[in-house]
Amino acid sequence: MLGVLQGFATIAAVVALGWALAHFRFLDIGAQDFLSRLAFYVASPALLLVVMSRTPIGAIVSANLAASTASVVVTAGAYIAISRLRWRLPLGETVVGSLCAAYVNAGNLGIPIALYVLGDISLVAPTLLLQLLVLTPVAIALLDSDARGERPAMRASLRSVIRNPITMAALVGVGISAVSTHLPKSTVDALMSPVAAVGDMAVPAMLIAFGISLRLGPKPGAGGSTSHVATVVALKLVLQPVVAVGFGYAGVGLRGHALFAAAVTAALPTAQNVFTYANTYRRGTYLARDAIFVSTFASVPVILLIALIFQGA
DSSP: OHHHHHHHHHHHHHHHHHHHHHHHTSSHHHHHHHHHHIIIIIIHHHHHHHHHHSSOOOHHHSSSHHHHHHHHHHHHHHHHHHHHHOOOOOOOHHHHHHHHHHOBHHHHHHHIIIIISSGGEEEEEEHHIIIIIIIIIHHHHHHHHHHOOOOOHHHHHHHHHHOOOOOOOOHHHHHHHGGGSSSSHHHHHHHOOOOOOOOHHHHHHHHHHHHHHHHHOOOOTSSSSSHHHHHHHHHIIIIIIHHHHHHHHHHSSSHHHHHHHHHHHHHHOOOOHHHHHHHHSSSHHHHHHHHHHHHHHHHHHHHHHHHHHHHOO
């Protein structure tokens, strides 16, 4: 329980710092854009390269990956179906809304929760892999096409994946993980040290930019209707963990602590990365911000309830 609260308290403190810096006019909306671009193009790729390089391949390819995939596909599909019926959003906003509903905060919140609550950081690795190597490339390719005013095409999408620094960094990290067992640890550590130093900027940059948006942008709720945000949060915190548990138990035979890990990972709030992507492409920025804001606070009792259920089982 303490690990859950500690992870959320850390995020809240850094977001509050961004809010305060904007409130006292040390930073402005231009700083939000700068920090978002820094996180997207430089710091996040460095962080993800390091995380993936340190994750054993065997920890990535597991039954948890299947449960995570099922929860993402069902949840994103549910959002797209609801969106077509209720809001008829253009492509870019639909992509961002889908990410809000299904893209979990497996990095800066999932890693500390995996450490303190689940006792093993590698338990979030399958979700990180799915999001970095599948969800992010697909989403960025679609957002690129939407920004250019073009229909998504296979060749253009592949070019977008190749140009995307986040995806390429994750792929390089997986490659390093595969060959690192054949290299001296001191050599790998020496090569990763400067990359890790740059990657350490990613989470603070994203959270401070988020805090600036809370202070200088429209108030939470103004970026999308209350029902829209509520729908996204309900899909994120109710449907996604339910699907992860159901498919994990009945589909791939997860039991005990592994099933608990799948439930907690799926119940993590919407990732700050989604706000960075939305802000970079100017699509659904305030919907992303509001979904992150609400789901982060709402996920605390949800994760605590999951922990109580599994402890009592």
